[in-house]
Amino acid sequence: MPKLTFEATLMEKFIEILANKEEITQRALDILLVKIKDALQSRDQFTIALAGGSTPKPLYEALAQQALPWDKIHVFWGDERYVRSDHPDSNQRMARQAWLDQVNFPPTHLHPMPTAANDPKVDAETYNRELEQFFHLNAGEFPVFDVVLLGMGDDAHTASLFPHTEALTVQDRLITVGNKDGQPRITFTVPLINHARCVMFLVTGANKQEPLAQVFASEADAIAYPSRLIQPVGELWWLLDAAAGANLT
Template sequence: MHKFIEVLPDKTSLISRALSLTVEKIKSAIERRGQCTLALSGGSTPKPLYEALAEQSLPWEKIHIFWGDERYVAVDHPDSNQLMARQAWLDKISIPAANIHPMPTGAQNPAQDAQTHEMELTQFFKVKPGDFPAFDVILLGMGDDAHTASLFPQTDALKVNDRLITVGNKDGQPRLTFTLPLINQAHCVIFLVAGESKRPALAQVFAEVASETIYPSRSIQPQGELFWLFDQAAGAELKV
């Protein structure tokens, strides 16, 4: 793994750096393999990145969009990660509908929908059941509790190492999420972290010794590149 840590002066600089890095990784994946597989994160931090990506001129037909996690709500629900990305970005570009691969949330059964999406990924990436495909780029955020995707502290989802997709749990609310081994198979993972409220968790994520069960973002160790991008408010106190 190659790890890179960058503290940018402010949120605007953070988004600008994330944009240039994401575009660079998209283009290099297309050059290498003729397409790019990109998994998105939810939350408020990446929304301006998606709005900026909508202004880019990229070969959208060669880019496939996925989500690293999804709240278990209808597609048109205000909390939907898919809805946010569509409104900020995907509805504004000429990307083929078949290139957008949302997590299904309509079966009234999160475990069943997790299994359905796992089969979709297995078929798309042409891997054998039980094998983990390698995404080109996975975008992640981090909560004040050090969770990432829907891998929350001290939850069962953290222990799942034989599945691509599992059910996460936030205060009794189910979510679908990539598992740790799926994230860690990626060629490139990019964290976007903003805000002073993240500092206590980050101190533990970057501490020499701390619990991965209590601070799940510590467990993100992809086989490729790992970029941590911070604004000054989040990253000012980091000892790395």
């Protein structure tokens, strides 16, 4: 299937429809390798925030096959389920198994979200401070990640920013507590994501057609469709498979 590319009014927004998950993985890998090269040339360091779920796993497995300067790459997570790091649902566990434990990453370059305090607000504050210290932020400043990877659920949530939840309205923090059917999550806030140099959505499946229609509509309720809130100052990439993007024109 030929690749379809749409460019929005700003040149920094790109929507690509690819045949399947395999093509999304390859395209995402190609983009990431360019971003890593550019960041290392400009700043001698690359920062990335990972997404959870099944869609990015093949990308992580592909990254594990690359010969990259791991000592110049710092890995963070955009959200985390409030479970132990060895729990089957842990985003950290998935990324470690698929990629991070397969290469020679310096342990200090991996920055997982803490989940051991038995209080998600405490752990969210701990991660907030870690980001402030790592990026040497002053009060009121937001870090600028080189790349933030995101997925999107069939309710148009992204990271752990779910429809009609308080987390969507947090503007003065880097990290907050999300809520999924009464279960806490730790998540990047909308403004933190939107300060990134590059945000990349990986979206698959026919069940994403209706939420994508609302996300891309000229008018819709962003509180009901949270992925609409993601409008970064840098590049915004949507990589969709043919099933997800079937109704886009």
